[in-house]
Amino acid sequence: MIGAQSLPPSHGRTQPQQQSTARLLAGPPLADGTESHAAHVARLGPLPGRIDPGALVAEIERSGLLGRGGAAFPAGTKWRAVAGRASGGAVVVANGAEGEPRSHKDRALMAARPHLVIDGGLLAARAVGAGELVLYVGSDHHAAIASMRRALAERRGDALPIRLMEAPARYVAGESSAVVHFLNEGDARPTAVPPRPYVRGVGGRATLVQNVESLAHAALIGRFGAEWYRSAGRDSTPGTALVTVQGADGMAKVAELEYGTTLRELAASLGHDARDHRAVLLGGYFGGWATVDAVVDVPLDPARLTERGLAFGCGLVALLPAGTCGVQATAGVLRYMAGESARQCGPCVFGLGAISAAADRLAERRHAPDDLENLGRWANQVQGRGGCHHPDGAAGLLVSALEVFHAEFRLHQATRRCSADGTIGLAAAASGPGDLAIGRAA
Amino acid sequence: MRAHLGRDLSLAVDRIACDGSGLCAELLPELIELDDWGYPMLTGGPVPDDLMTLARRAVDRCPVLALRLVARQPAARASRPVALPEFVRR
Numbered sequence: 001m002i003g004a005q006s007l008p009p010s011h012g013r014t015q016p017q018q019q020s021t022a023r024l025l026a027g028p029p030l031a032d033g034t035e036s037h038a039a040h041v042a043r044l045g046p047l048p049g050r051i052d053p054g055a056l057v058a059e060i061e062r063s064g065l066l067g068r069g070g071a072a073f074p075a076g077t078k079w080r081a082v083a084g085r086a087s088g089g090a091v092v093v094a095n096g097a098e099g100e101p102r103s104h105k106d107r108a109l110m111a112a113r114p115h116l117v118i119d120g121g122l123l124a125a126r127a128v129g130a131g132e133l134v135l136y137v138g139s140d141h142h143a144a145i146a147s148m149r150r151a152l153a154e155r156r157g158d159a160l161p162i163r164l165m166e167a168p169a170r171y172v173a174g175e176s177s178a179v180v181h182f183l184n185e186g187d188a189r190p191t192a193v194p195p196r197p198y199v200r201g202v203g204g205r206a207t208l209v210q211n212v213e214s215l216a217h218a219a220l221i222g223r224f225g226a227e228w229y230r231s232a233g234r235d236s237t238p239g240t241a242l243v244t245v246q247g248a249d250g251m252a253k254v255a256e257l258e259y260g261t262t263l264r265e266l267a268a269s270l271g272h273d274a275r276d277h278r279a280v281l282l283g284g285y286f287g288g289w290a291t292v293d294a295v296v297d298v299p300l301d302p303a304r305l306t307e308r309g310l311a312f313g314c315g316l317v318a319l320l321p322a323g324t325c326g327v328q329a330t331a332g333v334l335r336y337m338a339g340e341s342a343r344q345c346g347p348c349v350f351g352l353g354a355i356s357a358a359a360d361r362l363a364e365r366r367h368a369p370d371d372l373e374n375l376g377r378w379a380n381q382v383q384g385r386g387g388c389h390h391p392d393g394a395a396g397l398l399v400s401a402l403e404v405f406h407a408e409f410r411l412h413q414a415t416r417r418c419s420a421d422g423t424i425g426l427a428a429a430a431s432g433p434g435d436l437a438i439g440r441a442a
Numbered sequence: 443m444r445a446h447l448g449r450d451l452s453l454a455v456d457r458i459a460c461d462g463s464g465l466c467a468e469l470l471p472e473l474i475e476l477d478d479w480g481y482p483m484l485t486g487g488p489v490p491d492d493l494m495t496l497a498r499r500a501v502d503r504c505p506v507l508a509l510r511l512v513a514r515q516p517a518a519r520a521s522r523p524v525a526l527p528e529f530v531r532r
Contacts, residue, residue, distance in 0.1 A: 347481050
């Protein structure tokens with residue numbers, strides 16, 4: 001039985017926090033760097049020693065913990081799948097690849113709280129009966145790697161072998177089949193599934209690939225229990241989540257929010273006014289754009305966002321300042337997504353390439369007459385047609401951009417002007433002003 | 443059209459293996475279209491009885507063995523259209 005063996009980390013021994021919901025980020029400020037093992041144990045107590053694996057899986061299920069890599073898949077379901085394998089050994093991979101270029105929450109967590117991540121990985125290994133824990137950390141997250149190495153050197157007497165592997169700095173390197181592919185063959189490209197990693201993964205063993213933040217939450221659930229975990233959360237989804245907030249003046253902050261907090265509140269807690277921004281990219285490059293007006297008071301909760309066709313994803317909240325061009329911002333994201341294709345599947349290689357090129361032409365207002373129409377058609381064509389979900393992510397982001405920035409796209413398309421700077425694109429003189437308007441009037 | 447008796451079989455493409463020869467769409471245009479770059483788009487759902495022979499032929503003739511008949515329909519994402527805003531639809 002897992003229970004509240006000591007006080008929850010947001011109370012008791014810990015320092016009072018500005019945010020009452022701080023759990024993963026309770027304790028010393030992020031800027032203080034890596035928390036030592038001694039400080040970690042003094043603050044939270046040791047990892048519970050004797051826990052029945054079945055009870056642990058059940059506790060994670062009861063907690064309602066969702067995967068924090070982006071897909072928001074229930075962690076307990078995944079643990080149960082690996083624990084329930086027919087035969088053979090298992091492996092746990094703590095996934096800290098964090099290939100999302102604008103997300104910083106995983107690297108920040110690993111840099112500051114490595115022992116929470118390792119504790120969570122060990123608990124998961126115990127729950128699913130794994131014989132090995134692999135820490136898979138993005139090779140360009142230098143502070144995180146240094147912190148995890150130092151943490152491993154500090155620990156004594158952990159029950160199983162732990163190895164740290166550096167993930168290639170590519171967007172898809174954290175996709176679960178790519179993780180397994182890399183650990184098996186040194187190639188961090190997704191593979192055709194099935195078999196899925198939880199059936200046959202690293203070294204042919206059933207493999208639990210779980211995001212590092214999810215594991216850190218699990219480390220707290222293992223100490224304080226599912227009921228404690230569920231005591232946070234203001235809407236449908238229980239618990240807290242790390243987010244990366246970006247906005248005007250280059251702000252980029254990692255914060256922990258209680259699920260259900262609104263964008264207005266989140267921005268305000270960081271000293272910003274959400275309404276100084278026109279749109280927001282939610283959930284990362286697999287997420288989508290929304291106008292700030294539409295979402296400023298919507299609970300930041302996976303269930304609530306999904307209802308609106310949006311995603312909590314990896315917790316990216318990238319605010320687009322007023323006066324910046326949504327078409328250009330979108331073209332930049334699509335260029336990145338096209339460049340990050342693993343170049344294995346035709347619809348992804350050629351489709352994202354064509355989408356990105358057309359979006360660039362529209363952004364720079366040197367487009368062909370059918371570029372905007374093609375963007376819509378291609379978004380449909382690439383959807384669901386990769387070995388992994390990479391093209392789906394790009395398509396979803398594009399569709400959200402076409403909705404949110406429709407006036408901007410039409411302005412570029414029809415007049416070759418950009419509302420952000422008023423300039424006229426290069427080809428404008430040749431084709432003449434106002435040569436066509438497409439679709440309905442604004 | 444009746445579904446195949448017994449287990450319903452659907453077409454599936456190994457996207458990584460597929461190199462876009464387009465042969466499958468030539469052999470089975472009823473169920474397979476090509477996208478703008480020559481890669482197959484499946485209509486999805488079980489292969490009807492009257493097309494099963496043709497479907498098996500398309501599977502057998504794929505030069506890279508990327509086309510398969512599978513017992514369960516692949517995830518719905520394979521054919522779910524994206525809801526586009528009105529102004530980009532024609």
